[in-house]
Amino acid sequence: MYSSSIVNAIFGWHMWKTLWQSSFSASIMMNIRKTLRTMIIVLPVLLLSGCTGNVHDGGREVSLRGTWKISTADSNEFAQRLYDDSAWDDISLPDSFYDYALRETGSVRGILWIRKHIHIDGDMAGRPMGLILGKIGNADMTYFNGIMVGSTGKFPPGEISMWNHTRYYMIPSNLLKPGGDNVVALRISYFLYSEIRGKLALADMESWNRDRTASQMVTMVHYMVMAMLAAMGLIFLLIWIRRPGWKEYQYFVLQLVPGFFTLYEVCGYYWPFAGDVLTRIKVLGLAWTAVVVFQLTFLHRLYNLERKKTEVFLWLILAVNTVLIIYGHDPLKHRWIGIVVIVSITPLALYNISIHVQQFMRGSIIAKILIVPGIVLSLGAAHDGIAYMQRFGAPRLSLLGYGFDELIFGYSAFMMFVGASVILVYRFMNTMDRVEDLNLHLEEKVRERTMELEKSLNNMTTMLNNLYMDQRIKRGKGERNSISPGMEEKVRKAVVYLNENFTSDISREGLAGWLDVNPDHLGKAFKVYTGKKIIDYINELRVKKAAVFLMEGEDTIIHIAFAVGFESLRTFNRAFTHIMKITPSEYRRLLGNPE
Structure with a gap:
């Protein structure tokens, strides 16, 4: 059992690491399938070898298996070595x-006693x-x-x-x-669970300590498995709370809750909140039924299967078993109730296997990961179903000498939960990647639209400036008559140039040189044509553009x-305040944008 637990833990870590690093590449998938095929052969062997309690080499043991004396009477005399138990059954x-x-x-x-007489060799004396x-x-x-x-x-x-x-x-x-x-x-208190199973022996300290240490390691592994299930449940619960529409995460969490209680009861430890045996058996029956129903419903969501009639049947089983x-308050009837519950859910292991096999045959990448853990889970559940049937009085079964005494569901369930967690984590990461890609695409679109809007605003500014100039021309016809047709054409060219290049370093002399005209004559003609000096016209264009940036940008x-x-912040502030009647900082605050 301890060996199988370690293999499970290593296998779970290997799955996580491989899938995170490969993103399900084809070569990795092939390696995983090989690993899984090996696991389905090795795991049962390790489980069975861990459950059989063979005699360890290197130690002395006296087997206590076989015939014991038993009595349902109760007396302190039964503990004495010389008590005559020959009349017992x-x-x-x-x-x-x-x-x-x-x-x-x-x-x-009730209470019963069992006794066994054993002979110890003389060479075992003194220790x-x-x-x-x-x-x-x-x-x-x-x-x-005694x-x-x-x-x-x-x-x-x-x-x-x-x-x-x-x-x-x-x-x-x-x-x-x-x-x-x-x-x-042994004086034994029994109630429903009425049995002794496992290894019975009187051993020297070497064998005894070795066996006890192995059992303690298994106990530690049990706690580790339950701790990991609790951590998984919390993580996927948070994901489901953030994404309530992702039903596969909902049912994964739902199956972990009863799965935790099932494993805790199987571990055989004391329940501080429900020590009564009948209550514990009831909780176990409910948890076992629920984990089967939630597991199958989870698989439907994971594989996107629409099987409403099947799910109605599953929920009907859960409802009937719950009632x-x-x-069921009569302990005598719980034997039959237990058998009914076990018979109703154990065959569903075959349906669980069929889901994985069907999806595997259809080429589902999820099934390629989960088919072996799913089969192991189903076989483990069926195995423990048989084991519990025997505890409720069903005939004992034996397969090649194996008696279905130990419970192995915890190991098989752990494999499945880890495999399913890998799939769900991959799905979540894949979804987040798609969301990130979508955000990048939207940002690119917004950037494109912003550039188009900026171009439109520039065109609108040019159009308004041209319209303004036309109106100035109409209002100042008398003044315009003082400009020769040749000079008017040069001024028009200057206006168009300034509207398109006002962010560049432009001087009156440079503009006049480009137009091949005297700077003073150009300045006077520009003032007559537009009503503004060249520098004032340029500053107005620049300030209007700056106002757009203050409104839209950061x-x-x-x-x-x-x-x-502008060549300096001081010149910009003076020009902006003169034209807009407000400072740039006040303008930005007025628009609600922080500086």
Whole structure:
């Protein structure tokens, strides 16, 4: 189990790193598919090898599997080594004692005792040993030769179930009787979970410590998986809050919530908010049903599948199971309720697989990533469905010697959740890239429109100036008669030139030289023709252009002054104030633009 957990963690990191760096390139996709094919072969082998509890090389172990004595009576005498238990019934362990207890007491809740006589070789004398007693439902008090060596869980009232927690108890060397009869006695509180499963052995400290350390590592991996699920859920919850229309993110978060409670119960740890066993079983049943329904609905959204009738059927299963679980108060009926719930959702693993296979055959890039995690998830869920069926009294199944004792859904679910997270993160990043490209495109369009508007404003300014000049000409016909036709033509050319080049460095002398006319004659003729001096006409054009920049842009005033042709900020401020009757800074503040 520990090996498989490490492989899962490495595989998850490899997937994240590869996909982020490659953006799903074809060569990387081929490597991923090869990795996934290897994983589907290696993962089950590691899972099964981690679950079997074989004898470790390099240590001494005495197997406690086989026939034990069992009694549903309760007495402190049963803990004593010399107590005569020959009249007790026999039971083969590890196994469930659900049916035995129900047959003997008519109840699925109570106290029972089990005892086993073992022989210890003389060469094991003088050194401590350790008991490995598998996972016991629900609580136990363990005695060795009449002395209590450990206890896990809590007996009623205020019971605490540790049904999925492996028991490790150390035995001091002075309690051992090498060469003689030694007795292991367990007082067990059972309720629905009525079983012992896993490895049963008396081991030397080397084997005991090695086995216990591996179990602790698995426990740590469980917590790591739950922490990662919580982190994933928070991240994708925030994304969904920002983008409520992205339904695949909604259902991904929804499946993580019951998935967290399912994994927590499977881990077998104490629930501080619901220690009652019946309540925990109800929560587990609801969470298991919900995670299956939400997972399939998530796949529909992820693959863009319109399957409304199927989803109605899924939600009907969730509703029926919810009613059965909530209103099932009789513990005797919970055996059948549990079987109904398991039978209703376990076959959906085949439907889950069919979705991935169908989309894979259609060439979906998402399916190429998720097909193996999806299949592993489905097989893990089906595996645990069979395991829970056996806990509720269904006949035990065995496949090539494997008895479906351990629960592996946590590992298979983790693979699927990591794979789906990679897809959703890629989708989010891809969407953000498209939004960024769209923003750049819009900015380019705005820039183009702004340039067109600026050109239109310039044309309008030229047109207004020409119109103004025409009106001046009409109003000053008498004065105009004093200008010769040749000089009038030169003045017109000067006006057109100034309208187009007013931002350049222009002087009266330079303009007169270009027109081949005396500067004084040009100045007088220009004043008669336009009513303005040449420099005043240029400054007016520049100030009007500066006003446009102050209204539309965010450039500094000094930058605008130089851009429209002024040689100094002081000259610009004086000309602007003279023409606009307001300073540039006041003009900008009046328009609401900061300096």
